[in-house]
Amino acid sequence: xxxxxxxxxxxxxxxxxxxxxxxxxxxxxxxxxxxxxxxxxxxxxxxxxxxxxxxxxxxxxxxxxxxxxxxxxxxxxxxxxxxxxxxxxxxxxxxxxxxxxxxxxxxxxxxxxxxxxxxxxxxxxxxxxxxxxxxxxxxxxxxxxxxxxxxxxxxxxxxxxxxxxxxxxxxxxxxxxxxxxxxxxxxxxxxxxxxxxxxxxxxxxxxxxxxxxxxxxxxxxxxxxxxxxxxxxxxxxxxx
Numbered sequence: 001x002x003x004x005x006x007x008x009x010x011x012x013x014x015x016x017x018x019x020x021x022x023x024x025x026x027x028x029x030x031x032x033x034x035x036x037x038x039x040x041x042x043x044x045x046x047x048x049x050x051x052x053x054x055x056x057x058x059x060x061x062x063x064x065x066x067x068x069x070x071x072x073x074x075x076x077x078x079x080x081x082x083x084x085x086x087x088x089x090x091x092x093x094x095x096x097x098x099x100x101x102x103x104x105x106x107x108x109x110x111x112x113x114x115x116x117x118x119x120x121x122x123x124x125x126x127x128x129x130x131x132x133x134x135x136x137x138x139x140x141x142x143x144x145x146x147x148x149x150x151x152x153x154x155x156x157x158x159x160x161x162x163x164x165x166x167x168x169x170x171x172x173x174x175x176x177x178x179x180x181x182x183x184x185x186x187x188x189x190x191x192x193x194x195x196x197x198x199x200x201x202x203x204x205x206x207x208x209x210x211x212x213x214x215x216x217x218x219x220x221x222x223x224x225x226x227x228x229x230x231x232x233x234x235x236x237x238x239x240x
Contacts, residue, residue, distance in 0.1 A: 003040060003042065003046075006036055006040050006042065007042060007046055007047065009036065010033045010036050010037055010042060010047055011047060013029045013030070013032055013033035013036070014029075014030065014033050014047070016029040029064075030063065030064045031120065031123065031124075034062075034116065034120055035120060038113075038116070038117050038120065056108055056109060057106070057107065057108060057109075057189065057190055057193050058106075058107075058108075058109050058112060059104050059105065059106040059107075059112075059197075060104065060105055060112055060116065061090065061102040061103065061104050061105075062076065062102075062103050062104070062105055062115075062116055062119050062120075063102050063103045064102060065090075065092050065100040065101065065102045066100050066101070066102070067100065067101075068089070068101050068102075068103065070206060070207065070208055070209065071126065071158045071159075071162060072103065072123070073089075073103065073204075073206050074162050074206060074208060075119065075122055075123060075126065075162060075165075076103045076105075076119060077206075078122075078162065078165060078166050078169065079105075079115055079118050079119045079122065080105060080115065082118075082169045083111060083114055083115040083118060084107055084108070084111045084115070084185075084186045084187065084190070085105045085106060085107035085111050085112060085115045085186070085190075086105070086106040086107060086186070086190065086194045086198075087103065087104065087105055087106070088104050088106065088198060088201060089101045089102070089103060089104065089204060090102050090104050105119075106190070106194055106197060107186070107187075107190050107194075108187060108190060122165060125161075125224075125227060126158055126161055126162070129157075129161065129220075129223050129224075130154055130157050130158055130161065130220070133153070133157050133216065133219055133220070133223075134150060134153050134154060134157070137153055137216070152212050152213050152216075153213050153216045154216075155209050155210075155211065155212070156211040156212055156213035156214070156216035156217040156220065157213075157216040157217065157219060157220035158220060159208065159209075159211040159217055159220065160211065160216065160217035160218060160219065160220025160221035160222075160223075160224065161220035161221065161223055161224035162220075162224060163221055163224065164220065164221040164222065164223065164224025164225035164226070164227075165224040165225070165227065167224075167225055168224065168225050168226075168227065168228075172228065
């Protein structure tokens with residue numbers, strides 16, 4: 001597929017993500033668009049969603065405007081802390097008094113590319129492995145499925161998974177930074193610019209639910225800690 005056709009597909013997906021009333025379907029379209037952009041080295045300027053591409057410091061949303069899950073917020077914070085970008089939430093008002101938020105990354109353009117790719121990889125890993133664990137849990141235990149237990153297993157597993165990822169990044173960060181030629185610290189000009197950008201921001205206290213299923217938490221931690229994102233690649237099995 002040539003770049004022109006890919007760009008058209010990405011634009012359609014982004015339009016679908018913006019217009020879709022379903023958070024889940026909209027986010028799926030958005031993530032697919034991001035994946036195609038990363039796989040084909042398409043930047044925001046080619047899509048036309050970045051008016052000032054000459055600036056070295058920029059910001060970009062990594063989710064659609066939606067009801068954000070606690071683990072999406074936590075994952076974004078982990079990525080931001082390890083990949084030289086700042087993170088904040090942007091809110092929009094919708095009809096009926098509904099307020100939706102998007103997670104934003106802020107920093108040097110080259111760092112945003114890496115941070116977004118890492119978020120995408122980790123996001124898909126969370127979704128995939130939590131589903132696999134829950135499925136295998138019911139198959140192995142023989143317990144009857146119920147919504148409360150499923151949510152409890154999912155929450156506990158994802159908590160462990162994210163803490164495993166966080167620990168893994170602490171161990172691997174020097175390797176990652178060498179590979180992608182980025183420094184340890186967030187650039188001072190990004191810090192200074194973000195200080196001005198964030199004036200008037202309201203602090204958000206993230207409430208993380210308790211991990212009530214010890215086995216699910218332990219399995220999640222082990223899996224999250226075992227994934228090497230320096231060797232991960234975005235799936236090539238995408239319908240083009």
